[in-house]
Amino acid sequence: xxxxxxxxxxxxxxxxxxxxxxxxxxxxxxxxxxxxxxxxxxxxxxxxxxxxxxxxxxxxxxxxxxxxxxxxxxxxxxxxxxxxxxxxxxxxxxxxxxxxxxxxxxxxxxxxxxxxxxxxxxxxxxxxxxxxxxxxxxxxxxxxxxxxxxxxxxxxxxxxxxxxxxxxxxxxxxxxxxxxxxxxxxxxxxxxxxxxxxxxxxxxxxxxxxxxxxxxxxxxxxxxxxxxxxxxxxxxxxxxxxxxxxxxxxxxxxxxxxxxxxxxxxxxxxxxxxxxxxxxxxxxxxxxxxxxxxxxxxxxxxxxxxxxxxxxxxxxxxxxxxxxxxxxxxxxxxxxxxxxxxxx
Numbered sequence: 001x002x003x004x005x006x007x008x009x010x011x012x013x014x015x016x017x018x019x020x021x022x023x024x025x026x027x028x029x030x031x032x033x034x035x036x037x038x039x040x041x042x043x044x045x046x047x048x049x050x051x052x053x054x055x056x057x058x059x060x061x062x063x064x065x066x067x068x069x070x071x072x073x074x075x076x077x078x079x080x081x082x083x084x085x086x087x088x089x090x091x092x093x094x095x096x097x098x099x100x101x102x103x104x105x106x107x108x109x110x111x112x113x114x115x116x117x118x119x120x121x122x123x124x125x126x127x128x129x130x131x132x133x134x135x136x137x138x139x140x141x142x143x144x145x146x147x148x149x150x151x152x153x154x155x156x157x158x159x160x161x162x163x164x165x166x167x168x169x170x171x172x173x174x175x176x177x178x179x180x181x182x183x184x185x186x187x188x189x190x191x192x193x194x195x196x197x198x199x200x201x202x203x204x205x206x207x208x209x210x211x212x213x214x215x216x217x218x219x220x221x222x223x224x225x226x227x228x229x230x231x232x233x234x235x236x237x238x239x240x241x242x243x244x245x246x247x248x249x250x251x252x253x254x255x256x257x258x259x260x261x262x263x264x265x266x267x268x269x270x271x272x273x274x275x276x277x278x279x280x281x282x283x284x285x286x287x288x289x290x291x292x293x294x295x296x297x298x299x300x301x302x303x304x305x306x307x308x309x310x311x312x313x314x315x316x317x318x319x320x321x322x323x324x325x326x327x328x329x330x331x332x333x334x335x336x337x338x339x340x341x342x343x344x
Contacts (some may be wrong), residue, residue, distance in 0.1 A: 002054065002175075005104055006231065016250070018322040021089065030177060032170075033079070033112075033113060033116050033117065034077060034078040034079050034081075034107070034109070034113060034167070035080075035081040035111075036052055036107065036109075036117055036119065036239075036281055037052035037053050037054045037080050037081070037084070037105070037107040037156070038052075038285075038321045039052065039055050040052060040220075041052060041053055041106075041124065041151055041152065041155070042151075043124065043143055043148050043151045044141065044151070044246070045149055046141070046142050047122075047140055047141055048122040048140070049122060049124050049137070049140050049141045049143055050122045050123055050124060051106055051107070051108075051124050051148045051151070052080070052106070052107040053074065053104060053105060053106040053107060054080060054081075054084040054102070054103070054104070054105040054107075054150075055101050055103070055104055056087075056088070056091075056098070056102055056104075057103070058100075059102065059155060059161060059162070060161075061161070061162055062160065062161055062162075062163070063102070063161065063162055063164075064162075064163050064164050065099050065100060065164065066100060066101070066102045066162055066164060066169045067100045067164050067166050067167070067310060068096070068100060068101045068102070068103070068165070068166065068168070068169075068339075069101070069102040069103075069104060069156050069162075069165060069167070069168045069169070069338070070087065070091070070101060070103055070104070070168075070169045070171065070337070071104045071105075071149075071152060071168065071170045071171065072086070072087045072103070072104070072105050072171050072172070072176070072327070073105075073106070073169055073170070073171065073172030073173070073175075073176030073177070073179050073180055074105065074107065074108075074142065074172075074173075074175075074176050075174040075175045075219060075277075075323060076129070076132075076174060076175040076277055078107060078108060078109055078113060080107035081290075082323075082324075083105050083173075083176070083323065084103075084105040085324075086323060086324045086327050086328065087103045087327070088103065089324070089328055090327050090328050090332065090333060090336055090337070091103060091337070093328060093333055094201065094333050094336070095335070096337055098333040101337075102156075102162075102165075104151075104152060104209070106148060106198070107153065108131035108145050108148070108179075109123065109124065109125045109126070110125055110126055110127060110128045110129075110130075110131075111125050111126070111127065111138050111139075111268055112128070113125060113200035114139070114278070119121070121139070121140055122140050123140075123237055124137045124139070124141075124148065124183070124296050125138055125139055125146065126138060126142060127319070128201050129175070130145075130286050131145040131179065132145075132175050132179050132233070133178070133232065133233035133240065134146040134179075134180045134182055134183065134186060134233075134240050134242050135184060135240050136240070136241055136242075141344050142241070144240060144241070144242035145179060146183055146186060146242045147189050147238075147242065148186075149179075149189055150187065150188050150189045150192070151171070151181055151188060152189070153187075153188075153189025153193055154189070154192055155190050156168055156193065156198065157192045157193055157196040159184055159196060165198055166198060167197065167199045167200075167201070167339055168185065168193055168198055168200045168201070169200075169201050169202075169203060169335075169336055169337075170200070170201075170202050170203070171202070171203035171205065171208055171265075171327065171335070171336055172185075172203070172204065172205065172207070173205040173300060173319065173323035173326055173327065174206055174207060174208070174259065174277060174302045174323060175177065175207070175208070175277075176205075176323075177204045177206055177207030178207040178208060178209060178210075178233070178248075180202050180203070180204050180207075180305045181200070181202070181210055181211065181262075182192055182211050182233060183261060184202045184204075184257055184260050185211050185253055185257050186239070186240075186242060186243055186253070190260065190266070193324070197202070199261075199339070200260075200261065201249070201261040201335075202260055202261065202263070203262075203263045203335045203336060204262060204263070204264050204265065204295075205265040205266070205267075205326050205327070205332075206265070206266060206267055206270050206291045206296075206323075206326065207291070207294075207324070208224075208235055208277070208278055208279035208284055208291065208294070209233070209279050209294065209297075210234075210284070210287060210294065210298040211233055211234065211235065211236065212234065212236075212287075212298070213235075213236060213250050213253065213254040213305075214233050214235075214250065214303070215229075215230050215235065216301070217229065217286040217287060218287060218288050218293070218294075219287070219288065219289075220285045225282065226282035226283060226286065228281075228282075228283050229282060229283040229286050230278075230283075231283070234283040234284065234286075234287070236250050236253065238303050242277075243324070248285060254305070254306075255306075257302075257308070258302065258305070258306035258309040258311075259279075259310070260310070261310045261311070261312040262299045262309075262312075263311070263312060263313075263314055263315070263335045264295050264298070264299045264312070264313045265314050265316065265326060265331065265332060266291070266292050266295040266314070266315050266316065266317070267291070267292065267295070267315070267319035267321065267322070267325070267326055268292060268315045268316065268317055268319070269292075269314050269317075269318055269319055269320040270290065270291040270292050270319070270320045270321045271291070271292050271293070271320075272290060272320065272321070273289045274289050275290070275291075275320075276328040277321065278290065278291065282325060291321065292315075293305075293326075295338040296303070296313065299311065299312075299313045312333060314331050314334075315331070316329045316331045316332060326340070329332055332334055
């Protein structure tokens with residue numbers, strides 16, 4: 001789809017009719033108590049801080065047969081077990097040999113999960129939703145969810161453990177899509193993989209919002225009525241501590257982001273402006289009336305600014321806000337497991 005058609009379609013979806021308001025929606029299932037993943041990865045040095053995760057193979061010993069790793073990020077409900085099931089289903093449908101693919105599904109818990117489950121103090125936990133934006137954990141140490149992803153990337157880049165690894169995919173749906181997109185903006189892990197000669201692709205599926213690189217938005221916004229519209233996680237003002245001090249300049253981050261291989265995987269039926277988990281804060285509403293419109297508008301903005309960026313939009317016909325349907329669709333399977341010759 002050409003950029004001019006994307007603009008026309010975005011407008012047709014209803015950008016012009018959207019009323020901005022500052023109220024936040026209450027996400028469905030936000031207080032659900034998730035099943036806790038069965039494996040652990042120690043993140044950072046110093047006081048122990050562990051990230052729960054699911055793994056399809058043992059990555060603590062050499063696995064020369066693994067050539068691909070697919071990292072799947074869960075949604076707001078922290079339901080890693082459901083995404084773990086989806087990832088395994090997708091791999092089975094891909095036709096690839098299971099022994100050649102390492103599936104990884106990390107779990108980012110919030111404070112209430114740790115209390116409700118009586119988890120040990122070394123388990124990482126964030127504020128409700130703080131992990132989506134790479135904010136510091138509330139315990140046991142103020143590590144970012146981006147630090148946790150960096151630890152996973154470092155393990156994947158260990159040639160002593162994974163000498164045959166060639167390709168990594170970081171895929172997230174909904175809130176996981178938010179985490180994936182923002183990690184593509186600030187994350188250090190991609191450079192570690194590149195140094196090890198490992199290709200990386202991001203799959204950003206149906207997030208509620210994106211991190212913009214300037215103050216322009218698809219829907220006109222009054223900064224006085226919506227003062228946070230350009231702050232992180234919606235823009236680059238007030239970046240989280242993970243970004244460092246002084247924080248990188250916007251043009252530097254934009255150029256690095258434009259060099260990332262990214263597929264914006266969008267359900268063409270994810271158009272409900274009242275969908276319970278949709279972010280309806282004014283900062284998110286300025287990006288469009290629904291997830292499809294927001295994804296089309298954001299990808300258009302990136303490709304207009306960087307026409308040669310290795311990024312593309314892939315729409316999944318007939319799918320609304322459903323992570324399993326997205327990742328097990330024909331388009332989703334290709335995004336997760338197919339590698340064009342140009343990327344090999």
